[in-house]
Amino acid sequence: MKTYTVNKTYGEINEKIKKGKAVVVTAEEIIGIVQKKGDVAAAREVDVVTTGTFSPMCSSGAFLNFGHTSPRIRASKVWLNDVPAYGGIAAVDCYIGATEVVEGDPLNSIHPGEFNYGGGHVLEDLVAGRPVRLRLESYGTDCYPARRHEKNITIHDLRDAFLFNPRNAYQNYNCAVNMSDRTIYTYMGVLRPDMANATYSTSGQLSPLFNDPYFRTIGIGTRIFLCGAQGFVAGPGTQHNPDAMRGENGVPKEGAGTLATTGNLKEMDPRWLMGASMLGYGVSLYVGIGVPIPILNEEMVRYASVTDEDIYAQVYDYGVDYPSGSAQSLGEVSYKELRSGRIKLHGRVIPTAPLSSYYKAREIAAILKDWIDKGEFLLGEPQQLLPSCGAS
Amino acid sequence: MYSKKIIIRYGADVVDKPVVYSLVKDFDLAFNIMRARISPRREGLMVLDLSGTKKNFDRAIRYLRGLGLSVEPLSKSVTRNVDRCVHCGACVAFCTSGALYLDKNTMEVIFDPEKCSGCELCVKGCPTRAMTIDLL
Numbered sequence: 001m002k003t004y005t006v007n008k009t010y011g012e013i014n015e016k017i018k019k020g021k022a023v024v025v026t027a028e029e030i031i032g033i034v035q036k037k038g039d040v041a042a043a044r045e046v047d048v049v050t051t052g053t054f055s056p057m058c059s060s061g062a063f064l065n066f067g068h069t070s071p072r073i074r075a076s077k078v079w080l081n082d083v084p085a086y087g088g089i090a091a092v093d094c095y096i097g098a099t100e101v102v103e104g105d106p107l108n109s110i111h112p113g114e115f116n117y118g119g120g121h122v123l124e125d126l127v128a129g130r131p132v133r134l135r136l137e138s139y140g141t142d143c144y145p146a147r148r149h150e151k152n153i154t155i156h157d158l159r160d161a162f163l164f165n166p167r168n169a170y171q172n173y174n175c176a177v178n179m180s181d182r183t184i185y186t187y188m189g190v191l192r193p194d195m196a197n198a199t200y201s202t203s204g205q206l207s208p209l210f211n212d213p214y215f216r217t218i219g220i221g222t223r224i225f226l227c228g229a230q231g232f233v234a235g236p237g238t239q240h241n242p243d244a245m246r247g248e249n250g251v252p253k254e255g256a257g258t259l260a261t262t263g264n265l266k267e268m269d270p271r272w273l274m275g276a277s278m279l280g281y282g283v284s285l286y287v288g289i290g291v292p293i294p295i296l297n298e299e300m301v302r303y304a305s306v307t308d309e310d311i312y313a314q315v316y317d318y319g320v321d322y323p324s325g326s327a328q329s330l331g332e333v334s335y336k337e338l339r340s341g342r343i344k345l346h347g348r349v350i351p352t353a354p355l356s357s358y359y360k361a362r363e364i365a366a367i368l369k370d371w372i373d374k375g376e377f378l379l380g381e382p383q384q385l386l387p388s389c390g391a392s
Numbered sequence: 393m394y395s396k397k398i399i400i401r402y403g404a405d406v407v408d409k410p411v412v413y414s415l416v417k418d419f420d421l422a423f424n425i426m427r428a429r430i431s432p433r434r435e436g437l438m439v440l441d442l443s444g445t446k447k448n449f450d451r452a453i454r455y456l457r458g459l460g461l462s463v464e465p466l467s468k469s470v471t472r473n474v475d476r477c478v479h480c481g482a483c484v485a486f487c488t489s490g491a492l493y494l495d496k497n498t499m500e501v502i503f504d505p506e507k508c509s510g511c512e513l514c515v516k517g518c519p520t521r522a523m524t525i526d527l528l
Contacts (some may be wrong), residue, residue, distance in 0.1 A: 028470035054478065054480075055480070056480075056519060108447075112516075116521070133506055189485050189486075190482075190485055190486045190513075190517055191485075192486070197486075199482070199485055209515045224406050274476075274478060274520055275520070276519040276520060277519055277520075277521060278519055279516050279517050284519075286480075286519070288477055337498075338498070339499075341494065342497065351484075351485075352510075353481050353482060353483075353484040353494075354480060354482070354484075354494075355480040355481070355519075356480060357478050357479045357480040357481070357499075358479075358481075359478075359479035359498065359499045360478055360479060360480075362499065
């Protein structure tokens with residue numbers, strides 16, 4: 001068991017938050033504080049560091065209960081604005097997934113397809129309070145005789161609506177280039193031939209899981225900013241991989257940890273949840289997440305003060321290697337380089353573009369800080385931490 | 393040297409007139425045709441990058457309008473819906489004219505309509521469909 005000079009508990013920090021005495025800074029602000037004062041003094045001074053990320057996050061969706069109809073229906077097939085939802089849950093429950101494309105979409109038959117509407121857009125419409133056409137089909141039972149039902153609904157008509165995202169907030173992600181001789185249209189955006197551009201997708205030093213690389217404070221029950229509402233970490237996300245390659249600072253150099261998140265869709269704000277159309281690829285959902293990192297000791301403040309300079313991503317070729325399933329890293333680049341607008345790779349200078357909004361990530365970290373400052377947001381102590389690997 | 397991108401919209405009655413030739417011959421303007429389109433009913437649209445002296449440019453615009461053509465700066469036809477733009481920066485990857493770029497300090501996506509070439513790549517490439525170009 002490690003011993004620390006500074007030792008704080010969730011309870012102590014929450015007491016300070018309630019009294020309006022907690023010191024809260026963002027993951028950008030903490031960098032200068034630690035550099036100036038050192039980790040022990042910074043850990044004594046600061047109680048919470050707020051993070052943020054805003055990015056298209058596939059593996060998102062919502063459970064909806066649309067209430068009983070008259071006559072009753074056991075809905076086995078469900079559509080919202082002609083986007084199929086999964087109805088095999090219960091009579092009037094469904095799950096609408098972010099990447100489901102609207103029926104009748106030409107998809108990629110004329111390449112690259114536009115993918116103007118899908119599950120992510122249904123979620124945005126619901127959260128924005130816009131009417132959505134609900135269509136149900138069934139085979140009819142003695143207790144649920146109706147076979148069809150159709151009506152316009154808004155989110156207010158739904159009995160229950162909660163976002164449940166199986167995989168969000170990826171701790172690091174690939175930097176994508178295209179070494180082929182044609183433009184390609186991917187979930188990493190438009191990639192021009194012969195490595196003419198590179199795209200990447202995390203908010204680096206502001207990103208939640210980069211600030212707690214070994215998940216010492218994040219787990220089931222961690223209270224978070226989720227699309228403008230207070231939501232929770234439901235557990236490790238799918239593909240959560242704590243054993244990824246890490247740098248000396250403990251920060252993963254490739255895709256590693258993920259979060260499953262949940263929150264009340266009715267409390268969310270369309271500024272932080274928006275449908276996404278990825279040209280030639282499909283639909284997705286922009287999700288805004290902010291996680292508070294409690295500064296329990298000097299080790300946590302050291303982790304939370306990580307800078308873009310010390311976070312690396314692997315570069316992959318999405319032209320040939322990645323689609324074939326045999327991707328080998330072409331090299332690694334820091335987030336400082338990525339965010340500067342150009343990277344150097346194989347002796348070439350390549351312009352970069354993000355898919356993740358650093359601007360919005362910064363706004364989220366600031367909002368979360370404001371909530372905690374005002375005593376409106378208390379830390380949720382995890383009931384069980386996310387699976388981690390042995391940190392030195 | 394004065395330089396500006398303009399959209400000329402014209403009806404079927406002027407489609408056979410050598411308008412661009414006059415811009416060079418009578419007004420000493422250099423031109424770069426960025427797009428040109430004639431529809432089945434022979435009305436059309438042309439996006440031109442014109443450069444020359446400011447005096448000649450203004451005279452040329454008066455000449456074109458005198459012929460009954462609609463002339464507008466290209467920048468007026470390209471708009472960004474600020475409510476939909478999330479400043480992700482995806483557009484920066486394919487905006488070849490440099491009209492869409494990231495401010496390195498604020499990390500906001502800046503749109504400079506004066507630099508736009510009207511290629512329309514951003515219209516379908518923007519994941520939130522924040523960009524619109526009216527080239528009708």
